[in-house]
Each structure stands twice: as C-alpha cells, then as structure tokens.
Amino acid sequence: MIDLEAELAELRRRGLHRSTRLVSGPQGPQVLVDGRPVLLLCSNNYLGFAEHPRVREAAADAALRWGVGAGASRLVSGTMTIHDRLERRLAEFIGSEACVLFGAGYLANVGVVSALAPGGSTVFSDALNHASIIDGCRLAGAQTFIYEHCDLDHLAWGLRRAKGGLVVTDAVFSMDGDVAPLAAIVELAGRHGARVVVDEAHAIGALGPGGRGAVAEAGLEGSVDAVIGTLGKALGSYGAFVCASSVLVEYLVNRARTLIFSTAPSPPAIAGALAALELLSEQPRRVEKLQANAAAMRAELLGAGVPVGGGRTQILPLIVGAADTAVALSGAALERGAFVQAIRPPSVAEDRSRLRLTVMASHTASDLRRGADAIAAAAHQIGVSFRGDAPSAPTTAMIGHAA
Numbered sequence: 206m207i208d209l210e211a212e213l214a215e216l217r218r219r220g221l222h223r224s225t226r227l228v229s230g231p232q233g234p235q236v237l238v239d240g241r242p243v244l245l246l247c248s249n250n251y252l253g254f255a256e257h258p259r260v261r262e263a264a265a266d267a268a269l270r271w272g273v274g275a276g277a278s279r280l281v282s283g284t285m286t287i288h289d290r291l292e293r294r295l296a297e298f299i300g301s302e303a304c305v306l307f308g309a310g311y312l313a314n315v316g317v318v319s320a321l322a323p324g325g326s327t328v329f330s331d332a333l334n335h336a337s338i339i340d341g342c343r344l345a346g347a348q349t350f351i352y353e354h355c356d357l358d359h360l361a362w363g364l365r366r367a368k369g370g371l372v373v374t375d376a377v378f379s380m381d382g383d384v385a386p387l388a389a390i391v392e393l394a395g396r397h398g399a400r401v402v403v404d405e406a407h408a409i410g411a412l413g414p415g416g417r418g419a420v421a422e423a424g425l426e427g428s429v430d431a432v433i434g435t436l437g438k439a440l441g442s443y444g445a446f447v448c449a450s451s452v453l454v455e456y457l458v459n460r461a462r463t464l465i466f467s468t469a470p471s472p473p474a475i476a477g478a479l480a481a482l483e484l485l486s487e488q489p490r491r492v493e494k495l496q497a498n499a500a501a502m503r504a505e506l507l508g509a510g511v512p513v514g515g516g517r518t519q520i521l522p523l524i525v526g527a528a529d530t531a532v533a534l535s536g537a538a539l540e541r542g543a544f545v546q547a548i549r550p551p552s553v554a555e556d557r558s559r560l561r562l563t564v565m566a567s568h569t570a571s572d573l574r575r576g577a578d579a580i581a582a583a584a585h586q587i588g589v590s591f592r593g594d595a596p597s598a599p600t601t602a603m604i605g606h607a608a
C-alpha cells in the first residue's frame with residue numbers, strides 16, 4: 206500500500222510538492238490572491254472571454270433554459286440542441302465536415318489518440334506533447350514512438366520504420382510556447398501514409414486568420430485528419446471539440462471511450478463557448494491585441510534583463526532550471542504583485558523548471574511593464590539566472606512520456 210505521508214514528504218524534499226492558491230474574482234488581468242490585488246500572468250483566458258458580460262449572460266441564460274447538467278453521456282440521454290448548435294458552428298469555424306464535443310481537452314486527447322491508435326499500429330508523439338496526449342498514448346494499444354521535440358529527421362526516421370500510423374502534436378507547445386512545424390509534419394505523414402492529429406489548445410484564438418489556429422495559419426485546412434481544441438482557454442469556458450471528417454467523427458462516437466463513458470459538457474459551458482465564438486468572429490482584433498501583448502511583454506522582459514524563450518506566442522517560458530528556484534521566484538514575484546506560476550517536473554523535464562508566463566489581450570501596457578519589473582526585481586532579490594532562449598529539451602524531455 207502506498208505510504209501517502211512518505212510520498213508527500215518526498216515531494217516536499219525534492220521541491221515538487223504542489224498546492225493550489227485561493228483566487229477571488231474572475232480570471233481577469235488582476236485577481237485577489239489571499240485578499241491582495243495582483244496581476245494575473247498565468248491564466249489561459251487569453252482573450253478575456255471567461256469574464257465577458259455576453260459570455261456570462263449566455264451561460265446564465267442557458268442554465269435557465271436547459272438546466273445545469275447534461276444528464277448523461279449523449280449516447281445515453283441524447284444530444285441537446287445547444288451541443289448540436291455549437292458543433293455546427295465549430296465545424297464552420299475550423300472548416301471541417303463535422304465536429305464532436307468532449308468534456309474537456311484532456312478527455313478529447315485521451316479519447317482520440319487511444320481510438321485512432323489500435324494494437325499493431327504506431328503513434329508518433331512529440332517529446333513535449335501535453336500530458337493528455339501522453340496518457341492517450343498509454344491507453345492506446347499502439348506502440349509509441351516519441352520523436353525529439355519538433356525534430357523532423359527523427360520523425361521521418363520513425364515513420365520509415367513503421368507502416369503508417371498516427372502522428373500527434375501540440376500546435377503551440379503548452380509549456381514552451383513554440384509552434385510545431387505543421388506543414389512539414391503533414392507532408393512527412395502524407396508520404397508515409399500516417400494520419401495527423403493536431404492539438405490546437407493554445408492556438409485557437411491566438412494564431413491564424415480570425416484566431417482559427419496554427420493549422421489555418423499554415424494554410425493546412427483540410428490537410429490534417431483531426432483538429433482538437435479546448436473551450437477552456439481562449440474561448441473562456443470549459444469543454445473541448447474535435448473537428449474532422451464525418452466518418453472520423455462517427456468513428457469517435459463509436460470508439461472514443463472518454464466520449465462514450467462520460468457525461469456531456471454542461472449546457473451553460475457550451476452556451477458560453479458559443480457566445481465567445483461569436484465574439485471572436487465579431488472582434489478579431491482581440492487576437493491581434495493578444496499577439497501585440499505577447500511581443501510587448503517579450504520586449505519588457507528583455508528590457509528588464511530577463512531573457513525569454515518560446516518564440517512569438519502568448520506563452521513565455523522563463524527557464525531557471527531547478528524546481529525550488531522556480532518556486533522561490535514565483536513566491537518572490539507574487540510578493541511584488543505578479544502571479545506567475547512555477548512549472549516543475551513532471552510537467553517539464555528535470556532540469557528545466559520555469560515560470561510559465563502567459564499574457565492576455567485584456568492586459569494593458571502598464572500591466573505588462575509592472576509584471577516584467579516585478580519578475581526582474583524578484584529574480585534580482587533571490588539571485589536567479591535565466592536559461593534564455595532554448596525552447597526544446599530533446600532527449601531528457603522524453604521523461605514526460607515516461608513519468
């Protein structure tokens with residue numbers, strides 16, 4: 206039997222113990238942490254939709270019209286009209302034949318990867334893919350080939366040795382903020398008869414024309430087999446979707462265990478996401494503002510002497526190395542009014558702990574400057590040096606798949 210106290214003590218000893226902070230108020234640019242107002246620099250509410258009045262109203266109205274819960278899996282108690290409406294709208298937005306909703310991005314990835322990678326096949330997974338893809342690989346009957354982060358030669362080497370299979374990648378890597386080389390991945394997979402699934406969790410609302418994601422940005426609409434997106438980040442709600450051909454969606458309805466054996470997402474969450482999607486098409490400038498804020502924050506940090514990696518997206522990794530250093534830096538930044546979470550193993554490789562800073566379209570220029578100054582002062586206070594621009598962590602990052 207596992208000794209819980211001993212396990213927790215060991216996590217503490219290694220600087221890997223986790224607990225959550227109590228935050229008051231919605232996920233806006235500022236929140237109250239322990240009753241004190243601080244800048245929020247670690248939320249994925251990228252476009253400010255989670256607290257937008259129209260999104261709130263849509264969710265409240267849906268609760269009154271359809272109730273709070275969906276009652277059961279849709280295969281048991283049916284598809285509610287609000288789910289059907291969002292699926293049609295998302296298929297239009299992504300430019301796919303069909304769409305199906307899942308309870309969360311985690312469930313979508315686990316369900317899709319395990320359903321599309323049966324025994325006897327191979328799933329090719331980037332070393333820095335999200336934990337939910339890793340767990341999908343574990344649940345799948347297939348062999349997993351982990352290719353080094355964004356390493357096309359390594360992927361090609363693996364594809365040559367297998368007959369077909371499934372390539373799965375984050376579009377924007379969740380802890381590093383860099384963008385997968387999607388065009389080359391699609392070309393390689395096509396040459397070797399493999400399917401491609403792209404997880405657009407951090408790209409929807411952040412990249413591409415009208416925020417349609419990295420696949421659209423690369424001009425690859427219709428060239429990947431499935432686009433997975435979450436409703437819980439830029440769309441400000443909760444739940445997820447898979448956009449694909451009608452036959453692939455029909456297959457998932459029959460084979461994706463996390464869809465079949467789980468209650469459908471709640472009507473208020475779905476209606477909220479639908480309202481957010483409408484706002485996104487009415488106000489595409491929010492995406493430009495997010496991108497401008499990401500660039501401005503990079504400039505502020507560099508100006509304050511904090512090297513930042515990760516390329517061009519709204520996710521800025523400030524890599525410090527040791528887990529306890531990341532925790533100390535996060536604490537010192539919070540004391541100075543900036544809430545930026547420390548990310549440690551197993552979310553990242555052993556020697557690559559970091560602050561994962563995210564900007565939102567709703568941050569002002571002065572928010573960004575104050576945030577950068579707070580982090581720089583905190584780093585100076587505790588004598589931290591940063592690792593600079595090194596988004597990839599090859600071989601050791603495979604630990605993520607094994608952890």
Ligand SMILES: Cc1ncc(COP(=O)(O)O)c(C=O)c1O
Binds near residue numbers: 309310312377379404
């Ligand atoms: C790349 C990626 N995929 C999937 C997920 C899971 O999405 P959700 O939070 O909707 O479960 C996350 C979020 O943490 C993520 O970063």
